[in-house]
Structures are given as structure tokens and as C-alpha cells.
Amino acid sequence: MKSTSSYHPQAPYVLGVDVGGTKLATVLATRTGQILHKVRLPTEADKGPQFGVARLISMLNRNMAETGVTPDEVIGIGVACGSPMDTARGIILGPPNLQSWNPVPIVARLEAEFGLYAQLENDANAGALAEWLFGAGKGMHNVVYMTMGTGIGGGLILDGRLYRGANGNAGEVGHMRVVLQGGPLCGCGKRGCLEAFCSGPSIARRTRKALRQSPNSAILERAGHVDQVTAEHLFAAARQGDALALHLVDETARYMGVGLANIIQVLNPEVIVLGTIATEQGGFFLDRVRRVVRAESWPQISEVVQILPSPLGEQVGDYGAISVILQNVAREADSDRPL
Numbered sequence: 311m312k313s314t315s316s317y318h319p320q321a322p323y324v325l326g327v328d329v330g331g332t333k334l335a336t337v338l339a340t341r342t343g344q345i346l347h348k349v350r351l352p353t354e355a356d357k358g359p360q361f362g363v364a365r366l367i368s369m370l371n372r373n374m375a376e377t378g379v380t381p382d383e384v385i386g387i388g389v390a391c392g393s394p395m396d397t398a399r400g401i402i403l404g405p406p407n408l409q410s411w412n413p414v415p416i417v418a419r420l421e422a423e424f425g426l427y428a429q430l431e432n433d434a435n436a437g438a439l440a441e442w443l444f445g446a447g448k449g450m451h452n453v454v455y456m457t458m459g460t461g462i463g464g465g466l467i468l469d470g471r472l473y474r475g476a477n478g479n480a481g482e483v484g485h486m487r488v489v490l491q492g493g494p495l496c497g498c499g500k501r502g503c504l505e506a507f508c509s510g511p512s513i514a515r516r517t518r519k520a521l522r523q524s525p526n527s528a529i530l531e532r533a534g535h536v537d538q539v540t541a542e543h544l545f546a547a548a549r550q551g552d553a554l555a556l557h558l559v560d561e562t563a564r565y566m567g568v569g570l571a572n573i574i575q576v577l578n579p580e581v582i583v584l585g586t587i588a589t590e591q592g593g594f595f596l597d598r599v600r601r602v603v604r605a606e607s608w609p610q611i612s613e614v615v616q617i618l619p620s621p622l623g624e625q626v627g628d629y630g631a632i633s634v635i636l637q638n639v640a641r642e643a644d645s646d647r648p649l
């Protein structure tokens with residue numbers, strides 16, 4: 311391991327830290343992923359990173375004190391947070407919802423405090439690790455994980471390990487282009503990204519635009535006013551058979567399906583795990599996506615891939631944080647697997 315702090319690969323417990331813009335969570339779990347103790351407190355981002363890091367340290371101390379666990383019984387501390395970050399040096403670099411945390415050398419702070427090895431990973435990669443070790447990708451070697459919330463994030467497990475790419479930006483599946491030119495402006499500054507069509511806010515924006523041309527829809531009855539329309543209103547109206555809503559859901563599934571077909575055509579994974587909107591909408595949405603994927607990719611590739619909702623749901627943050635450490639344990643256990 312790169313750190314001089316103690317890494318205890320045989321220890322029975324692991325600590326996890328999930329740093330978010332509105333909440334902080336720390337968990338203590340067994341090395342097999344049973345979560346024994348959790349502390350959750352608001353981030354209070356306006357009080358700055360000094361306050362936040364001190365709060366995290368006290369939360370981790372509570373995890374151990376209230377379970378009677380000592381640091382020498384802990385493998386290490388996994389930390390998940392939004393990008394941008396420097397994972398090699400363990401530094402948080404002001405993610406969009408936590409801009410004052412720039413820079414925060416979280417790994418150095420935790421290692422100095424607890425004398426334990428710590429490792430930082432972006433939350434989408436942590437989610438992929440969680441689904442691989444504990445969720446829909448358990449026991450598989452090639453897992454694609456995608457969130458479908460405020461943005462479209464992703465992480466890749468390839469040949470039994472997290473794939474980071476040349477400088478840690480692999481798996482940014484939300485920013486593949488799904489139109490040849492033009493398209494709506496994405497949060498990343500480019501046009502026509504998958505995220506600009508299929509994130510929650512993008513679905514809502516496309517729906518509002520359609521409603522301004524065809525206001526006679528059950529979507530509007532549910533939302534009250536066109537400015538209030540969300541992706542949830544769209545899916546609810548589609549489920550009751552509203553024609554415009556069904557058209558927009560089909561269109562969303564079309565963009566997602568083409569995106570997924572491109573991914574599987576390159577990576578040939580065993581499973582794609584979809585979180586947030588896809589988990590909430592289940593088969594109503596996923597069956598449409600599956601049909602597009604089957605039509606747009608080689609049968610030899612589409613017949614082996616499962617497209618599944620995330621079974622971890624809102625717990626993906628807890629499992630993601632501990633998986634940042636437990637991926638090392640899993641890889642060490644798997645190291646005699648023939649290539």
C-alpha cells in the first residue's frame with residue numbers, strides 16, 4: 311500500500327465515510343459488509359471544511375466507541391465524495407455541492423488522526439464497487455454502474471477491478487454524445503451528452519418543452535403548473551396511459567438504450583446496474599430500455615448482459631464508502647484467479 315499509516319488487511323472491521331453536500335455519514339461494518347453502526351449528521355457546508363472534517367473525525371470516534379472497536383481492529387477507512395478530486399493524493403477539490411472544500415486533504419487528515427490507512431474515491435466509482443461487492447454485480451467480473459439522478463454518473467468494474475483510466479476520469483458515461491451534432495447544453499459545457507437528455511432535471515426540461523406545445527396532458531394535471539413539472543410527474547402520467555407522457559418515456563428509454571448499447575458493445579459486461587430514477591421506475595422503464603439495447607447491439611453481447619435496478623438503493627452511499635477499502639481485500643482474495 312502507498313501509505314505509511316497502518317493497513318490491517320486481516321482485521322475484522324472497516325470504516326466508511328460518505329461526504330455529501332447536505333449530509334455526512336460514517337459507518338462501521340464487518341469485513342463481510344454487515345453494517346453495525348452508522349452516524350449521520352448535516353454537513354453544514356456554510357461552516358467550512360475545518361468544521362466538517364472535525365465533525366467526521368468525531369463521528370468515526372463514535373462509530374468505534376459505541377461498538378467497542380479499536381483502530382487496530384479496522385482494516386482502513388474508505389472515503390467517498392463527489393468529483394473533482396485527486397485520488398492518488400487523497401484530496402477533495404471542491405465538488406459542485408461542496409465548493410468550499412477545496413482543497414481538503416481528507417486522507418492525510420484521517421490517517422494522522424487514526425493512524426489507519428485511508429483511501430478516497432469518487433462517489434460513482436464507490437457506487438460501482440458497492441454494487442460489485444454487495445449488490446447486483448456480486449460474483450461477477452465486469453460490472454457497469456450508472457446513476458440516473460441530478461446527473462448521470464458511472465463507474466466500471468472490468469476484469470474484477472475498478473477501472474480508473476489514464477487520469478481517473480474513466481466511467482463518465484453521462485457525457486458520451488448521443489446525437490451527432492447540437493442537442494441540449496449539458497452541465498459539463500458540451501452539447502448532446504446522454505446526461506443532457508436523461509438526468510432527472512433533463513427529463514423534466516424536455517417534458518416542460520413538450521408541454522408548452524401540447525399542454526393537454528395528464529402530466530400538467532399532476533404538476534399543477536408547467537414550471538413545477540418533474541420526472542416523477544412524467545412517469546406517473548405515463549403509467550396512467552397519457553399519450554404525451556408515454557411518448558416522452560419512450561424517448562428517454564431510447565436515449566438511455568442507445569447509450570447502454572454503445573457501452574456494452576465496447577465493454578461486454580455481465581451486468582449494468584442502474585440507480586435512482588431507473589430503480590424507482592423498475593420494469594416500467596427498464597423493459598423499454600432493454601428492448602432498445604437488444605435492438606441496437608450485437609446479440610452475442612446483449613444476450614449475456616443483465617440490465618438491473620440497484621438493489622442497494624439509498625444504501626449505496628454506505629456500502630460504497632466501505633467498498634473503497636474492501637475492494638483491496640476482495641482483490642487480494644481473488645489474486646490467484648487465473649487470467
Ligand SMILES: [Zn+2]
Nearest residue numbers: 485496498503
Ligand atoms: Zn456532458
